[in-house]
Amino acid sequence: MAEQLPEYRVPLKDMQFLLNEMSDDQGTDGVTNEDLFFILEQAARFAEEELVPINQDGDTNGCVFDNGKVTLPAKLRDAFRTYAEGGWMGLSMPEQFGGQGLPERLSTLVGEILTSANHSFSMTPALTMSASRAIIGHGSDELKETYLEKLLTGTWTGTMCLTEAHCGSDLGLIRTSAEEVSESVYRIKGNKIFISSGQHDAADNIVHLVLARLKDAPKGIKGLSLFLVPAKLKNKAGVWNKKNEVHCIGIEEKMGMHANPTCSMSFEGAEGYLIGKPNRGINAMFTMMNEMRLGASLQGIGLSERSFQKSLQYAVERTQMRSLGGVKAPEKEADPIIVHPDVRRMLLTQKVLAEGGRAMAQFCADLLDESHKPGADKERVELLGLLTPIAKGFLTDTGLASADLAIQMYGGHGFIKETGAEQLFRDGRASTLYEGTTGIQALDLLGRKVLANQGKSLLSFTKLMHVLSKKTSSEKLGDLADTLSGYSKEWPQLAKQVGSKAIGDFEEVGAASYDFLMYSGYVSLAYFWLKMANVAQELLDGTRHPNGETFDRDFLDAKVKNARFYFERILPRARAHKEMMLAGKASIMDITESQLIG
């Protein structure tokens, strides 16, 4: 038995299993799974060798703000340059703009790896790619030509400037203003907060995408326009070194993610360029936002995986008490704690959340690739729309639960900075807050993606669940298939029940939304777990031919066992959420504000 496990090693075998056996997309434009896996191995090496070792240093030393300049921890800055120069930034971005044109399921895995290895590091690449997506989707040819290659190569980086001190979830309140000074050139004025990577010393220029309001624009969300505002402009000689009126006026002291600067930005009549149409900024922003939400869901998965490995490392090393089933390590004064059932319960919880979430993310990645193609199937695009708030809301929530379990696994040592367990939680804590809080995801899911859509997308997913439960042939998985089949009927029924209450009383949507989201998350993951268990069981039984690499029986058998753990030990939480969502709004809304204040 290996006693010293690494701090984090990329779960390559599980990733290969998903690439080879779980995707319908087996070879895009001549790129084989072997090609993808080869690239993945390089990403793994980079993460393990360059990012993991500097993670704690970044937490301790953090970013420094001095006189308008932000300095990253030097090791992290160097790692970013290595990453960008290695050509990693634009992995799944279109080749015509300087990307690598590889499928999303590869960049999704790489995204997870980065966040597992070093949450702070992962922020700048993710934001830069989201900003690029908005430019690709809505920018003029000139903007594309001028900015995309620099962004996709990481020479420059990007940001999203939405939040202001008085508005976060409610973007309709944005006050930052834009005034046209000449055709396609605007002056941007206003203050933005919580701008991740808003200023730093790892790139030559920073391209801000800023939501602002044109003079005389309508009030609210329909009066917002999106602008591209570079920190540096081109001077007359064609050199990008002319300072724009974009200033970082401070960085936040945060709970975690110390190595990524969260900047307060002041736009003081900065030169900017319209992206898309006037007053339609929110549309362009939503393109970006949805990809960012999927990106944040990877942080949840990465957090569960890293927390699992962090816990596992300790569970095999730390000896404490004897097994309830009899002495396991007679040569030691106590058994390693991995023998204790409650320790295993925690480990397996983290593991099934990580692997189930990863399978879900791979499914979303394939849908994302489809949605980027011209003439994409509407049903598939809407299915992605349904899964996006579930992935973001549920996987970040459970990712934090995994990180919290890592602290718990370490006992008192989990509270000590040196062990690194508590950093995982602190770094990950923002993932349920930014890109729309869990509450916002829940409203988006139930209100927009389910009820406003008459449950159509939900039915297209529950149909997949139903089909999977029918085609589950192994007797070993029969009871799980029955359970999934039950949920495939119950889920849309619950939506209907809540929906009929909500007719004429939208507060019923708000009162049910969080529990509906969590229910949806647990049930979705049950689908992906049964799907994995099915494939694994077929490979074990020899009724399925592997698409490439043959997986060892231990790995496949673990998949089947872990699916059972998920169904028996995690999925029952959906029962509680069902009961709570059906309770209705009365017990929440009947109490008056003054009774709450007391």
Next chain:
Amino acid sequence: MAEQLPEYRVPLKDMQFLLNEMSDDQGTDGVTNEDLFFILEQAARFAEEELVPINQDGDTNGCVFDNGKVTLPAKLRDAFRTYAEGGWMGLSMPEQFGGQGLPERLSTLVGEILTSANHSFSMTPALTMSASRAIIGHGSDELKETYLEKLLTGTWTGTMCLTEAHCGSDLGLIRTSAEEVSESVYRIKGNKIFISSGQHDAADNIVHLVLARLKDAPKGIKGLSLFLVPAKLKNKAGVWNKKNEVHCIGIEEKMGMHANPTCSMSFEGAEGYLIGKPNRGINAMFTMMNEMRLGASLQGIGLSERSFQKSLQYAVERTQMRSLGGVKAPEKEADPIIVHPDVRRMLLTQKVLAEGGRAMAQFCADLLDESHKPGADKERVELLGLLTPIAKGFLTDTGLASADLAIQMYGGHGFIKETGAEQLFRDGRASTLYEGTTGIQALDLLGRKVLANQGKSLLSFTKLMHVLSKKTSSEKLGDLADTLSGYSKEWPQLAKQVGSKAIGDFEEVGAASYDFLMYSGYVSLAYFWLKMANVAQELLDGTRHPNGETFDRDFLDAKVKNARFYFERILPRARAHKEMMLAGKASIMDITESQLIG
């Protein structure tokens, strides 16, 4: 509507409700509830004026370790002296030793107030009182005479020295040694870690209670003895300024609780005195430990209360989006977020956990008073034994959930240190780790307090549930009474089911223990909520005469409504825990260690 709520104000009305209407003990030794409430108001003023304002400063500045000396944040040190000199330390300790002899239900409320106001501050008083309890229960007359008055007046403070680097939960592994040098004098050698308040500059002397092993003592837990080891000894002139060989060799960098030093202590042949009998240290330690566990449960309650108030303050101030039920604050650009159902769900969750937990703690406090009396009823003592791991495990777990919700309520601002929401979580995070992790509480509950006791104590509690559900007369509460009645039957049945599986396979106990603990917690709080709602409803209906102060109808009505929220929106979680505990050990234990490692 008050828009600026205080950071924290002591929930005096709720506390008065519990003192007057929920306790069977209405007047101990001539001390009336008015007397208790008067004292409580003084404690509230101290907490609000002295402890709340210095809480953030303590986090920022922390403790300093320099050359063996630990310096507390100066404001906290001064506050401790004020507290001690105000006579607060020995509130419920026996008068004969210098305490005030007041009932536990008062000191329990004060304990909660301290932890709500300033978690770091609350540590030293709590530890000092637990150490004192062990001396009272097991020390010689000479030890009592020499140390208790100093401790109960806070002139000196106390610690518990259990943990060593290689042993936390498993105290049987303790290596610190003790050698008798003369009658009743021993030399203590060894290293202890995680010693809260092990060194500081707020008291003249520190009295360590140290678990150590006598020469030739049996292996394991039955070879441990407890020693009293003062940091300073009396010199020949009778002055306590002779240094003992007790050294602080460092303090931990922690996730939170920065204003309380967590010390590594080195005992280098220090002079110590046996408490109780040789090799019976664990008995004395358990006296102390059980009281510490109840003390830690107060931290969970305090955390829920403080998190509720922190969230409430923001929910009435922060405006964001319009109510789903129509505009509520037309004069503002958006409605205060307290109008949103999901925000209320979070607020009410924190509120019912705090108030339900407080009622449970009051019940335990009365049992504790009874248990301190000679000839205490065995059934009542065992009932306290049953409730102790539930209170510790469940209330700290849910306290952290409340603190996590506070971060969530603040959205992105919750991640920023300045707002103070994240500090609550960081400070509270140790509460599920020390004094026995949640997993240890769960094993203690299911293994020792339920199964080893043939469910007797559990039945004495479910009998109370049954009686309460029968005597619930108001139609308004009829459905809640039925629900509670169902749980009063189900709970012992579940214990029986798990117990029969566990015959011959103790791992079944470990596999079910955590879910059994959480189930027990949710069900216990349902009892206390129905009990409060019953009293409130009777007072509203005029069928009950108040024991003192008349409570306003809004307060009583809120109690009834909150009980319903608890039953509809929190208690269903017990359903999930039931299903998970009955799943058995297979899906946890079938997977091999090498499959977990992958």
